[in-house]
Amino acid sequence: MVPENLLYTKDHEWTQxxxxxxxxxxxxxxxxxxxxxxxxxxPAVKKKLNVHDTIAAVESSKAASDVYSPFAGEIxxxxxxxxxxxxxxxxxxxxxxxxxxxxxxxxxxxxxxxxAQYEEYLKTI
Amino acid sequence: MTxxxxxxxxxxxxxxxxxxxxxxxGWLMPLWYKSISEEHRAVRTTAGLFDCTHMAxxxxxxxxxMSFLNIxxxxxxxxxxxxxxxxxxxxxxxxxxxxxxxVYCMDHDNFMMVANxxxxxxxxDWIETVRxxxxxxxxxxxxxxxxxxSTLSDARVDxxxxxxxxxxxxxxxxxxxxxxxxxxxxxxxxxxDLDVIITSTGYTGAKVSYELFIHPNxxxxxxxxxxxxxxPLGIIPCGLGCRDSLRIEAGLPLYGHELxxxxxxxxxxxxxGWAVKLQKENFIGKSAIExxxxxxxxxxxxxxxxxKGVRPIRQLDGILNEEGICIGHVxxxxxxxxxxxxxxxxxxxxxxxxxxxxxxxAARNAGHVQQGRKEKVNIGEKLAPDIKGQVVERFxxx
Numbered sequence: 001m002v003p004e005n006l007l008y009t010k011d012h013e014w015t016q017x018x019x020x021x022x023x024x025x026x027x028x029x030x031x032x033x034x035x036x037x038x039x040x041x042x043p044a045v046k047k048k049l050n051v052h053d054t055i056a057a058v059e060s061s062k063a064a065s066d067v068y069s070p071f072a073g074e075i076x077x078x079x080x081x082x083x084x085x086x087x088x089x090x091x092x093x094x095x096x097x098x099x100x101x102x103x104x105x106x107x108x109x110x111x112x113x114x115x116a117q118y119e120e121y122l123k124t125i
Numbered sequence: 126m127t128x129x130x131x132x133x134x135x136x137x138x139x140x141x142x143x144x145x146x147x148x149x150x151g152w153l154m155p156l157w158y159k160s161i162s163e164e165h166r167a168v169r170t171t172a173g174l175f176d177c178t179h180m181a182x183x184x185x186x187x188x189x190x191m192s193f194l195n196i197x198x199x200x201x202x203x204x205x206x207x208x209x210x211x212x213x214x215x216x217x218x219x220x221x222x223x224x225x226x227x228v229y230c231m232d233h234d235n236f237m238m239v240a241n242x243x244x245x246x247x248x249x250d251w252i253e254t255v256r257x258x259x260x261x262x263x264x265x266x267x268x269x270x271x272x273x274x275s276t277l278s279d280a281r282v283d284x285x286x287x288x289x290x291x292x293x294x295x296x297x298x299x300x301x302x303x304x305x306x307x308x309x310x311x312x313x314x315x316x317x318d319l320d321v322i323i324t325s326t327g328y329t330g331a332k333v334s335y336e337l338f339i340h341p342n343x344x345x346x347x348x349x350x351x352x353x354x355x356x357p358l359g360i361i362p363c364g365l366g367c368r369d370s371l372r373i374e375a376g377l378p379l380y381g382h383e384l385x386x387x388x389x390x391x392x393x394x395x396x397x398g399w400a401v402k403l404q405k406e407n408f409i410g411k412s413a414i415e416x417x418x419x420x421x422x423x424x425x426x427x428x429x430x431x432x433k434g435v436r437p438i439r440q441l442d443g444i445l446n447e448e449g450i451c452i453g454h455v456x457x458x459x460x461x462x463x464x465x466x467x468x469x470x471x472x473x474x475x476x477x478x479x480x481x482x483x484x485x486x487a488a489r490n491a492g493h494v495q496q497g498r499k500e501k502v503n504i505g506e507k508l509a510p511d512i513k514g515q516v517v518e519r520f521x522x523x
Binding site: 059064 | 145433
């Protein structure tokens with residue numbers, strides 16, 4: 001399940017850019033690999049980020065995975081609902097399971113994959 | 126090395142998503158089919174079926190098989206009668222654990238030994254070393270066979286059927302009543318061309334638990350037969366994930382975690398001193414292991430809140446006493462319902478049920494380290510607990 005309108009990283013984050021704001025989450029492959037997610041550590045709003053800084057930690061009973069920022073910028077909003085309902089990431093990783101919004105300082109997306117490239121990438125791992 | 130496929134691999138790919146089939150001890154094994162918590166719950170309420178065909182199955186047969194095993198293993202094999210099994214350890218001459226094994230007595234001169242998949246080569250190599258060194262064992266009239274070798278007529282691999290509904294399921298298939306079987310005993314049963322050895326053993330803490338030993342070529346048929354007969358009883362296939370969470374909940378040790386491993390944990394610390402028969406005349410490693418049977422630390426079972434929103438406890442997190450002093454480390458931890466059960470190596474004086482203990486979460490990532498969280502905690506350090514829980518009884522049956 002790879003939605004067409006999103007961009008992807010090799011670490012299985014997805015992002016959707018709306019103006020100078022990027023919404024970030026983890027994709028279906030990541031949530032499947034983790035299994036039942038029971039905990040998420042969310043970033044602080046206003047946290048400044050470089051590309052590939054850790055923005056969140058997602059944990060299931062058997063695995064833990066850090067979520068990395070695809071952009072430099074600043075966290076402007078986090079999905080607080082995930083603190084009490086981390087299973088939303090399993091149930092709906094591309095919509096209600098979003099993790100945070102970043103005000104991006106550089107709109108360059110050349111380091112990200114579109115859905116077709118990402119599907120190709122998934123075949124190689 | 127490419128991971129091998131068990132004889133049930135096609136069953137796994139039909140039932141589990143690709144991402145959930147992972148290399149484990151050199152074998153491609155399912156971590157879970159539906160979910161770890163659902164499969165865990167099934168074993169506690171109905172029953173679950175596990176692929177254990179990847180484990181090491183050795184036949185040791187011949188005139189001196191028993192005396193050889195009695196030197197190789199810490200428990201007393203000489204007392205074993207046909208139809209009975211025994212749990213024990215293979216030690217090296219320094220007294221370190223090579224593996225923990227179960228030995229089944231098929232006949233007075235024919236034994237089956239089941240060892241961990243992760244230790245299979247090490248166990249085989251050690252057996253070769255032992256039988257070729259004159260000073261370790263003198264009586265050598267016995268042969269060793271790898272029972273996974275399907276060209277042997279008595280080849281055997283193992284499926285585990287664990288949980289309260291498993292007895293009814295076996296009765297429905299084989300027409301045998303297995304309810305009264307004593308722990309560590311076994312019988313044979315037959316249904317059409319399915320010839321099985323049913324043992325009352327397991328690694329889940331279920332009071333009603335069986336393992337079925339069958340020729341590898343027949344294992345897929347047995348798998349299907351059990352799942353079909355088990356459907357109305359609520360029996361489902363279970364992966365390695367819940368195998369681990371169930372054994373942790375029950376307090377059972379895993380080699381490399383609660384036995385041997387980085388802390389070189391001895392059977393005495395693990396709560397299994399009874400399986401090391403120091404009164405036996407001789408076994409390999411005896412002179413080394415009998416020098417030290419008292420330890421400052423031992424394995425404790427601990428219970429904490431779990432469920433949604435609670436950070437899972439991980440291996441090497443610190444265990445704190447009520448004053449916040451580090452008294453040990455987590456070895457394994459798993460979710461069980463809305464609780465977390467940890468097995469930890471802690472200072473002996475704190476290991477009594479009801480005592481309050483804390484957990485210090487070791488740093489999980491670079492961000493935590495930047496915030497000043499320790500990556501590694503040491504005994505004696507004073508730290509602030511992240512969550513609190515209790516010491517519970519060392520073992521629990523379900």
